[in-house]
Amino acid sequence: MDWGRLRFFLGEVWRNFTRNLIMQLTAIGTVTVTIALLGSFLFTRDTLGSIGDDVLKKIEISVFLRDGATPADAHKLAAELSADRRVRSVAYIPKALGLQQMRERLRGQIDTSLLTSNPLPDALRVRVVDPEQVRAVAASIRMKPGVANVEYAEDAVQKLLRISDVLGRIGLGVVVLLIFTAAIIISNTIRLTVFARRREIAIMQLVGASGTYIRLPFICEGFLDGLLGSALALALLELARFQLLPKVAAALPFLPMRAANINQLTFGLELLLIGAAVGVVASWLSVGRYLRA
């Protein structure tokens, strides 16, 4: 390893980097904003996804049996439904139990003691494995003999699925736009450095430095912009996770605020990589265009 050569090269990179500090900070700041937004968007999407999953998992299909169905009929149907692969669980709620549950649920809101008879039919409560199959499972249950009616929160299911889809698209669009902006700003910053160093570049070309050698310090500059920007963004995201999230969670206790599926390390590395890649590509294009001209 030739340390002198390395030191000269790093010196060149440092000289580039510090030549126009304000512009450099602008570039880094843009990357920070972009990556922080990308990170929080991914985080929000994941959290919403898991909230949606939670809600969907809780969605039950209520199967009301015809009047006069015997407990034996109910158990037979329940066994039949349990055999279905798409069904997670089946609970038999006899009308007496149903009434009792309703009384508990409505305690203090409605005076249920006024009820003199039990208006509820016998029912089965069915949960499915995959929330997206709620509709299909419900339809097949409706066909079964002895079933009077089938109910589930169809609207809620559809809406949640649609919202998470739309959110995904909007978020992706915003992030692509931001990455594009960051790339343009980095590329302009590099172009300023190239311009500031045009005499040096001319001399390098004159004495026979290779194109790669001339480019490399500028590519490194873009790489540093991207890397520092995204590192800063990661720090902000971490801060938000520890300072902000508990408060949000406290304010919205009914939301399960846990992005269970996010692997912090992979997530962080991915964001760093994206930032650095934007920097490298932007500077490559910027320097390439100058050197060809």
Place this chain on the structure above:
Amino acid sequence: MIALRGVSLVYANGTRALDAIDLEIAKGSFVFLVGHSGTGKSSLLRLLYREQLPTRGEVTVDGIRVDKLRRSRVPLLRRNVGVVFQDFKLLSDKTVWENVAFALQVTGARTRDVMRQVPRVLELVGLAHKARMFPSELSGGEQQRTAIARALVNNPKILLCDEPTGNLDPANTNDVMDLLHRINLKGTTVLIATHNALVVDRMRRRVIRLEDGKIVADEERGYYLASAGTVPGAERLQAPAQSA
């Protein structure tokens, strides 16, 4: 060493800088390229280090067809061709040592070679004792000698000089010309574009005269003015006001 065959150069704006030039320069020679401003001296030099491509014709430098050279091979050509300009083109934020070392460092030379070569050329141009100074602390002649050291540090076979004494007073001019002469004695081919009559007449070497992009005279041991003997009152031409 250098050969041009039927070389023409027409710039994009239609200016004909060189017109059907045929020229050969042997290895180890010392050649002046003279003529008024705008007669194509600088254009001819630019063809040799491939800053410019000819519109027509062949340019060969050290066995390399420069006009057909791929862009990626240009750096290799330039390591064999040192170039010196009237305005020195030194980096003001680097010392003499750093300016010279720069030419080696950016071509990826090993530190060991930098440490060996830089003192050698600084010794050659007589600036070893000013290695730590910045260009702004040097005289014009010293700056030009620094530029020559930088051009030589890669051990090129050819040294091209475009008006090397154009910004120098007579004393500095003499220093620089002596240095170029010594460099030539070591075997480097030296080609100097100039309109400094005294320099040409004092050296009495091969003189190639350009007029309107054509070679109008090519004499061994020639004078600045074609077949006119020495310039009348050459000393007066040496006045700094006339030298640029």
